[in-house]
Amino acid sequence: MSLNEALNIASEKNLDVALVSPNTVPPVCKIMNYGKYKFEQAKREKEAKKKQKVFELKEIRVTPNIEEHDFGFKSKNARKFLEDGAKVKITVRFRGREVNNVKLGEAVINKFIEELSDIASPEKKPLLEGRNMFVILSKKA
Secondary structure, eight states, X not given: OOHHHHHHHXXXXXXXXXXXXXXXXXXXXXXXXXXXXXXXXXXXXXXXXXXXXXXXXXXEEEOTTOOHHHHHHHHHHHHHHHHTTOEEEEEEEOOGGGGGOHHHHHHHHXXXXXXXXXXXXXXXXXXXXXXXXXXXXXXXX
């Protein structure tokens, strides 16, 4: 039908004429309640966003020469974060000449991995970037 006919029908029924496919010959339009359509679309998007899973990343920073009590405290916090559903990033920060003894930092990270092995597993092996060595632990499925 012509555009004028469509506009007349839409105005009689208090509806809108929406352009569906502008690239076809002739262009395709639809008579609809555009406000209701936009509301339904926003509602669907909101529902889809609700079902999205967002993960949290918690970071725990330590030094290569961490004491036993501090290690226990930090591992207890890491366990709590993992149980809450977050991923945990263990970072060993090397200061000054400590960067020459990378093995100490790797030992600390491996001790964390071993301590939390019952509920978590490392995503990758420990990685050294500049003066920091880190590993990301995620909860086992």
